[in-house]
Amino acid sequence: MKGYVKYYGQKLIWYLITFVIALMLNFFLPRLMPGDPVANLASDATAGMTDSSQIQLVVQQYKERFGLDKSYPEQFLIFVRNMFQGDLGVSFTQYPRTVVEIISESIGWTIALQLPAIIVGWLLGNVLGAIAAYIRKGFDKVAMPFFMLISSMPAFGMAIILLWIFGLTLKWLPIAGGYGFDLLPTASWEFVVSIIRHYQLPFWSMVLITVGGQSIGMRSMSIYELNADYVKYSRFLGIKDRKIVGYVFRNAMLPQITGLALSLGTMVGGNIVAEMIFSYPGIGTTLVQAVTGGDYPLISGCTLIITVLVLIANLVVEILYGIIDPRVKAAQQESAA
Amino acid sequence: MKHQLKQIFHSPKFVVGFVIFVVMLSAAIFYPLISSVSPLQSIAKANFIPPGRYINVQDAVESTNKVLMELDVVSERVSAALSASDKEKMIVWLEEYGGVEAGTLSADNIEELLEAWYAKYDPNTRFEGMLTSTSKEYQRMNTRVSNVLSQNGVIIAEMVDGELVKSSTTVRSQDFVGVKDIPNQFYFPLGTDNFGRDVLTQMTSAIGTSLRLGLVAGLVATAIGLTLGLLAGYVGGIIDNVITFITNLFTVIPGFVLLILISYSISQTTRGVNVVAVVIGLTAWPWTCRSVRSQVISLRNRDHVNLSKLSGHSLVHVVVFDVLPYIASYVVMALILQISSAILAEAQLSMLGLGPSTTKVATLGLMMNWAQTSSAWQLGAWWAFLPVIASIALVSFSLNLMNTGLDQVFNPQLRDS
Numbered sequence: 018m019k020g021y022v023k024y025y026g027q028k029l030i031w032y033l034i035t036f037v038i039a040l041m042l043n044f045f046l047p048r049l050m051p052g053d054p055v056a057n058l059a060s061d062a063t064a065g066m067t068d069s070s071q072i073q074l075v076v077q078q079y080k081e082r083f084g085l086d087k088s089y090p091e092q093f094l095i096f097v098r099n100m101f102q103g104d105l106g107v108s109f110t111q112y113p114r115t116v117v118e119i120i121s122e123s124i125g126w127t128i129a130l131q132l133p134a135i136i137v138g139w140l141l142g143n144v145l146g147a148i149a150a151y152i153r154k155g156f157d158k159v160a161m162p163f164f165m166l167i168s169s170m171p172a173f174g175m176a177i178i179l180l181w182i183f184g185l186t187l188k189w190l191p192i193a194g195g196y197g198f199d200l201l202p203t204a205s206w207e208f209v210v211s212i213i214r215h216y217q218l219p220f221w222s223m224v225l226i227t228v229g230g231q232s233i234g235m236r237s238m239s240i241y242e243l244n245a246d247y248v249k250y251s252r253f254l255g256i257k258d259r260k261i262v263g264y265v266f267r268n269a270m271l272p273q274i275t276g277l278a279l280s281l282g283t284m285v286g287g288n289i290v291a292e293m294i295f296s297y298p299g300i301g302t303t304l305v306q307a308v309t310g311g312d313y314p315l316i317s318g319c320t321l322i323i324t325v326l327v328l329i330a331n332l333v334v335e336i337l338y339g340i341i342d343p344r345v346k347a348a349q350q351e352s353a354a
Numbered sequence: 355m356k357h358q359l360k361q362i363f364h365s366p367k368f369v370v371g372f373v374i375f376v377v378m379l380s381a382a383i384f385y386p387l388i389s390s391v392s393p394l395q396s397i398a399k400a401n402f403i404p405p406g407r408y409i410n411v412q413d414a415v416e417s418t419n420k421v422l423m424e425l426d427v428v429s430e431r432v433s434a435a436l437s438a439s440d441k442e443k444m445i446v447w448l449e450e451y452g453g454v455e456a457g458t459l460s461a462d463n464i465e466e467l468l469e470a471w472y473a474k475y476d477p478n479t480r481f482e483g484m485l486t487s488t489s490k491e492y493q494r495m496n497t498r499v500s501n502v503l504s505q506n507g508v509i510i511a512e513m514v515d516g517e518l519v520k521s522s523t524t525v526r527s528q529d530f531v532g533v534k535d536i537p538n539q540f541y542f543p544l545g546t547d548n549f550g551r552d553v554l555t556q557m558t559s560a561i562g563t564s565l566r567l568g569l570v571a572g573l574v575a576t577a578i579g580l581t582l583g584l585l586a587g588y589v590g591g592i593i594d595n596v597i598t599f600i601t602n603l604f605t606v607i608p609g610f611v612l613l614i615l616i617s618y619s620i621s622q623t624t625r626g627v628n629v630v631a632v633v634i635g636l637t638a639w640p641w642t643c644r645s646v647r648s649q650v651i652s653l654r655n656r657d658h659v660n661l662s663k664l665s666g667h668s669l670v671h672v673v674v675f676d677v678l679p680y681i682a683s684y685v686v687m688a689l690i691l692q693i694s695s696a697i698l699a700e701a702q703l704s705m706l707g708l709g710p711s712t713t714k715v716a717t718l719g720l721m722m723n724w725a726q727t728s729s730a731w732q733l734g735a736w737w738a739f740l741p742v743i744a745s746i747a748l749v750s751f752s753l754n755l756m757n758t759g760l761d762q763v764f765n766p767q768l769r770d771s
Contacts, residue, residue: 290706
C-alpha cells in the first residue's frame with residue numbers, strides 16, 4: 018500500500034508540472050502572432066471619429082480593457098489568476114461574449130456527438146476484430162484489407178464521402194448545422210427530430226473511422242494472444258476453447274481499454290475538421306472560427322480545455338492501469354518489500 | 355541484408371503496398387511532365403467545369419468537313435432543353451394561365467405541347483399570386499425552348515471590330531462534324547477546380563509535393579526521435595531522466611493542438627511547404643523517441659556491446675556500430691509511419707486554413723481546402739474533391755500496408771500462418 022501511495026504521488030506531481038508547462042505554451046504561442054487584434058475592434062468603435070487624439074483614447078481604453086498594455090509575464094499572471102476564478106477572458110471576435118460562455122455552449126454539442134460515437138465504434142470495432150481473429154479463413158481475408166483502407170482514410174475524408182453520398186446525391190440527410198436553420202431551440206418534438214437528423218452524418222462518419230482502427234488493433238492483439246504459450250498448453254490439457262477464449266480476450270482487451278480511455282480524453286479536440294465540414298456547432302468549429310478571426314483569448318481557451326481534458330484522461334488511464342493490470346501491482350509490491 | 359530484402363519482397367502485403375506507392379509516385383512525377391499545362395495555370399474562366407472533352411465552337415462551325423446526316427436531331431434537342439419536371443410545369447402553366455382545358459395536353463406529345471406553348475406563352479404578362487422566382491423560371495424555360503423545333507439551321511455572321519458583317523457560313527440543322535477534325539480541343543480528365551485549373555495535373559503535382567513534405571517531416575521527426583532515444587537509452591542516468599521527462603511532456607500535450615498553435619503563430623509569409631513540414635516533424639518525434647529508447651535499453655546489456663565498451667571504443671562508435679544496426683529495421687518502419695501521419699496532419703492543417711501558404715505549388719490538403727471554401731460539394735463538383743480524398747487514402751494506405759508487411763518480416767510471430 019505504501020508503494021501505491023508513492024507511485025500515485027509521483028504521477029500526480031508530474032501531471033501538475035505538465036499542466037503548468039501546457040498552460041504556458043497555450044498562453045504564449047498564439048500571442049506570438051504578429052498584428053494587433055484590438056485594432057479591428059477599435060476601428061469599429063472609432064468609425065465616425067475624425068479627431069485623432071480621441072481615437073487614440075479609445076484604442077488605449079480597449080488595450081487596457083484587454084490588458085494588452087502590460088508586459089507578457091504580467092499578462093500571464095493575470096491570466097492564471099483569472100483562470101482559477103473561472104474567467105478565461107473576453108472573446109475578440111464575438112465581443113462581448115466571454116470565452117467561458119462560448120466554450121460551455123459548444124462543448125455540450127461536441128461531447129454529445131463524440132461520446133456515443135466513440136463508444137459505439139469501439140464496441141463494434143472490437144467485436145469485429147475479435148471475430149476476424151477467431152475465424153481466420155474467409156471473413157478475415159476480406160474484412161482485413163477493407164478495414165485497413167477505412168482506417169488509413171483521414172477522418173474528414175470519411176466525413177466528406179458520407180456527406181457526398183447521403184447528403185448531396187441521395188439527399189436523405191441534412192448537410193450542415195446542429196439543427197434546422199429555421200428552428201429555434203424549443204422543447205418541441207419537431208426540434209428533437211431535427212437534431213437527430215442532423216446528428217446522423219457526423220455520428221456515422223466518426224463511428225466508421227473508429228471501427229476501422231479498433232478492429233485492426235483488436236485483431237492483432239487477439240492473434241498475438243491466441244498464439245501465446247498458455248493457450249497452446251491449455252488446449253493440450255484438453256480445456257474447452259470457450260473457457261480459454263474468455264481469458265484470451267481479457268488479456269487482449271487491456272490495451273484496448275487504454276485506447277478507449279485515451280480516445281475519450283482526446284474526444285473533445287479529436288474531430289475538429291469533421292465538425293468544421295458539417296458546420297456542427299461544437300468546439301471544433303469554434304476553434305476554427307477563432308483561428309480565422311485571430312481571436313486569441315478564444316484560441317487559448319479552447320486549446321486549454323482540450324489539453325486539460327487530455328491530461329485528466331491520461332491520469333485516469335494511469336490510475337486505472339495500476340488497478341487493472343496485475344503486473345503493475347506486483348511491481349509495486351516488489352519495490353515496496 | 356540481401357536475404358532480408360528478398361524476404362521483404364516476398365511478403366504479399368508489402369508488395370501490394372509498394373506497387374500502389376510506386377504507381378502514385380510515378381503518376382506524380384510523370385504526369386505533370388507530359389501534361390500540356392502547368393499545375394496551377396488557370397485555363398477555364400469558369401467555376402468547376404465537369405470532366406470531358408471541350409471543343410472550340412468557332413472551329414466546329416467553320417469546319418469545311420461538315421457531313422449531313424439523316425438523324426432525328428429535334429428530340430435530342432428537346433430532351434436536352436426540357437427535363438420531365440419542366441414539361442409538367444409547362445402543362446401546369448398552360449392549364450392555369452393559357453386557357454387550355456385540363457387533360458388535353460400530355461408530356462408525351464412534345465410537338466403539340468410546344469406548339470401550344472409558342473402560341474400561348476407571353477413573358478410580359480404578370481399573373482397575380484405568382485412568385486417572381488417562378489415567373490423568371492418560366493422565362494428561362496422559354497428561352498431554352500425557343501428554337502428547338504425548327505429545322506431551319508442557323509446563319510453565322512463574322513465580327514469585325516465588334517460590328518456584325520455579312521454572313522459567312524450557314525449551318526444546317528443536321529450538320530455533323532467529326533471530333534478529330536476540330537483543331538482546338540482540350541480534354542479535362544477530371545474537370546477543373548473553382549479557379550479553372552485542370553484537376554488531374556494539379557492533383558498529380560500535389561501528390562508529389564505532399565510526398566516530399568511527408569518525407570521531410572518524417573525525416574525530421576525520426577532524426578530527432580532517434581538521436582534522443584539513443585542518447586536516453588544508452589547513456590541513461592540524468593540525461594535519460596531529462597529526455598524522458600521532455601518526451602512524456604510532449605506525448606501528453608495533444609500534438610495536434612500544439613501543431614495548430616505553432617502554425618498559427620508563424621505568420622503567413624513564412625509558412626511555406628518546407629516550414630510546415632519541419633513544424634509537423636517537430637511535433638511528431640516523441641513517439642519515435644520513446645520506442646527507440648525502450649529498444650536500446652533492452653539492447654544495451656548485450657554481450658557484444660559490453661565487449662565493445664571494454665575494447666575502449668568511444669560512445670559514438672559503440673552506439674553507431676553496435677546498437678544502431680539492431681534497431682535499423684524498426685527505425686525504417688517508424689519512418690514510414692511518420693511519413694504517412696505527416697501527410698495526414700498536413701491535410702488536416704490545410705483544411706483548417708493553417709497549411710502552407712503558397713501559390714506556386716499545390717498540396718493535397720490545400721486542394722481540399724480550396725474545394726471546401728468554394729463550396730464544391732454544394733455545387734455538385736465531385737471531381738474537385740473525391741479524387742483528392744481517394745489519393746490521400748491510397749497514399750497512406752500503401753504506406754501502412756508496406757509497414758505491416760515489413761512488420762511481418764521482422765517479427766515472425768505476426769505472420770499469418
